[in-house]
Amino acid sequence: MPPFTSADPAGLAPPVPGSRMTGEYLRALGQVAYLWGWPLVNMHNRLAVMERVPAPGLLGGVVPAAPPGSLGMLHDYILPQERVVACPNQDVVYGLGILDARRGPSVVQVPDFGGRFWVYQAVDQRTEAFARLGAMYDTKPGCYLLAPTGWDGLVPDGVQAVFRFDTRIAACIPRVFMNDTEEDRAAIQPLVNRIMAYPLDEYTGELRTTDWSQAPVHPAGDATTGQRETRWVDPAVFFDTLPVVLDEVPPRPGEEALYGVLRSLLDEAGRSPRAATVLRETAADADATLVRKLFEFRNIGVPLDHHWSTQRNGAAFGGDYLSRTAMGKANIFVNPPSETAYFYQDQDDTGELLIGEHSYTLTFPADALPPVRGFWSVTLYDEHHFFHPNELHRYSLGTKNTNLRRADDGSLTLHAGARPPARDDLPNWLPAPAGRFSLYLRAYWPGPAALDGTWQPPAVVRTPH
Numbered sequence: 001m002p003p004f005t006s007a008d009p010a011g012l013a014p015p016v017p018g019s020r021m022t023g024e025y026l027r028a029l030g031q032v033a034y035l036w037g038w039p040l041v042n043m044h045n046r047l048a049v050m051e052r053v054p055a056p057g058l059l060g061g062v063v064p065a066a067p068p069g070s071l072g073m074l075h076d077y078i079l080p081q082e083r084v085v086a087c088p089n090q091d092v093v094y095g096l097g098i099l100d101a102r103r104g105p106s107v108v109q110v111p112d113f114g115g116r117f118w119v120y121q122a123v124d125q126r127t128e129a130f131a132r133l134g135a136m137y138d139t140k141p142g143c144y145l146l147a148p149t150g151w152d153g154l155v156p157d158g159v160q161a162v163f164r165f166d167t168r169i170a171a172c173i174p175r176v177f178m179n180d181t182e183e184d185r186a187a188i189q190p191l192v193n194r195i196m197a198y199p200l201d202e203y204t205g206e207l208r209t210t211d212w213s214q215a216p217v218h219p220a221g222d223a224t225t226g227q228r229e230t231r232w233v234d235p236a237v238f239f240d241t242l243p244v245v246l247d248e249v250p251p252r253p254g255e256e257a258l259y260g261v262l263r264s265l266l267d268e269a270g271r272s273p274r275a276a277t278v279l280r281e282t283a284a285d286a287d288a289t290l291v292r293k294l295f296e297f298r299n300i301g302v303p304l305d306h307h308w309s310t311q312r313n314g315a316a317f318g319g320d321y322l323s324r325t326a327m328g329k330a331n332i333f334v335n336p337p338s339e340t341a342y343f344y345q346d347q348d349d350t351g352e353l354l355i356g357e358h359s360y361t362l363t364f365p366a367d368a369l370p371p372v373r374g375f376w377s378v379t380l381y382d383e384h385h386f387f388h389p390n391e392l393h394r395y396s397l398g399t400k401n402t403n404l405r406r407a408d409d410g411s412l413t414l415h416a417g418a419r420p421p422a423r424d425d426l427p428n429w430l431p432a433p434a435g436r437f438s439l440y441l442r443a444y445w446p447g448p449a450a451l452d453g454t455w456q457p458p459a460v461v462r463t464p465h
Helices: 023-050 182-192 235-248 256-271 273-295 321-331 423-428 448-452
Strands: 057-059 063-065 092-100 106-110 118-124 142-148 159-165 169-177 197-199 340-345 359-364 372-382 396-398 412-417 429-431 437-446 460-463
Touching: 023 092, 023 169, 023 235, 023 256, 023 273, 023 321, 063 092, 118 159, 169 182, 235 256, 235 273, 256 273, 273 321, 372 429, 412 423, 423 429, 437 448
Parallel strands: 142 159, 412 429
Antiparallel strands: 057 063, 092 169, 106 142, 106 197, 118 169, 340 437, 359 412, 359 460, 372 396, 372 437
């Protein structure tokens, strides 16, 4: 008898084609597939929306958007009507562009920002970072290329560096810090107008400019309506989309066996209407009972003192599929730790959920402000992770605010609630809805203490009315 040899000497063989699959097996593996593939399908569907945008501009006058391979920019803070991405911030001027590897590379322009904080996030379809473009990397002004790994064309003169992504879809999201003053709004405009991305075949070697304050407005669909984030993943058609996504996102080393299992589920669904029905039902159940719970900050991340949580592998998830989907659901497009430390809070110091009908304080000792080289902020979100519209048009407080009131000992107390605090504390107040809300602390270009747990946010304390 010849010695036994594996059918797949390079690794683990996938399930044998035609093997029986019970409903219980399909449901168990279907839930894993839904958790694993949710962010990838999310990105796939974002490309489909951008393919309908005729030119760089704004969806509904609110959301930056552009055809694949280019980007759109705001010229001021994002408005509270935005619904494309949960947990936006009001510290930066944003841009957004979706890339499609099938269309080739894109040129990204970086103006000379001087001492102003900036970062261009570039993530692949897994929402993992593949480029280093920002103040913390000492990136030089000029043009950079974002290119698919399979592209082997000539890099033209004047391009500083090439960053490559191995998935079909990627995103580029510029963020440029702006103080909340009319003077800084005016000062930032020449810089913002030089932030552009466009297909390589449009590159001339000269830096281009555009007046983003005059960006055209395109129909928004549901990008500026409703209370929740645009629904990027529909469980009813998830398993219809997953085969395409598996072709768009190559397996990382060690994922080959997982891909084999996922394809076996899809093959079974293609052969058996019963299996297709089970997977469709499983997707709906996983969306409602698994992924939806990952929207709540108190259910995700690394626990910290005083009921805060954080995450330490943003945009570098690797095999941590739970964190990848949790961030995708609660706050997609988080930066890697070298760029931003994030801290999330749904509860006060006693563990009770934050409710706007109560009042709360968050006090930073004079020597314990968030340790950053860029900027920090505390943002208040409603229960859907969007801004709560208010007469002050105030959604966050931090470095950008030049009128924050400090105590005599140098400490800084921020107030949150639906009712305003005493007159002297009004500059430090974050207006909240009457119902549930969350607090979200960002530390851009964080110091080591913000990353290793040496520094943690202070408790959120409920105060008497």
